[in-house]
Amino acid sequence: MDTAVRARTTGGGRGVLEGAFALLEALRRHGDEAGVTELAVACGVPKSTAHRLLEQLVALQAVERRGLRYRLGPQLYRLGQAWQPHPGLRAAGRLPLHRLRGGCRCTGCGPPPGAVWCWRCCARSGP
Incomplete structure (x- = not known):
């Protein structure tokens, strides 16, 4: 197994998906909209990493950008509607x-x- 992959899976580092989900969770906790700096601090990631991940999430419509602020996007709503209990x-x-x-x-x-x-x-x- 690749050393970087092993480090991420054993708690030695954070993977891309973990960072993206941390940002989504921070947006959920924040409630409405939040800026890159707020989200980066909340997730413990560098601002540049938060910005890069947020822009990727915007491209997928998982997050919406309004000016310099971000909020949860319509794709997450659609995915949430599809969830069913066991x-x-x-x-x-x-x-x-x-x-x-x-x-x-x-x-x-x-x-x-x-x-x-x-x-x-x-x-x-x-x-």
Whole structure:
């Protein structure tokens, strides 16, 4: 294995993807927009590295540039929309949710769609 690759994978250095994801995370934490200097400091990378990675992310539409400031871009939104929880999660939760619903003390109004118990009657005392 290449020495540089080994150093990055064993914690001896930072890879390009790690730097790019660190910048994306810093943008997420910042909330709206941030400048190169703010992001470089937040990620612990040189300003030139942050600028180079941000420009590559702009080309991929993962980041948008407005003047001298950056924000998360539309490509990340599209990727996020495609994410789905593990296929077995819904099936695994069905029985416990059914049991919780069985504890509802309401007198017929029933829980609203998607609720575990009726918030109109049972929210005061719980199921």
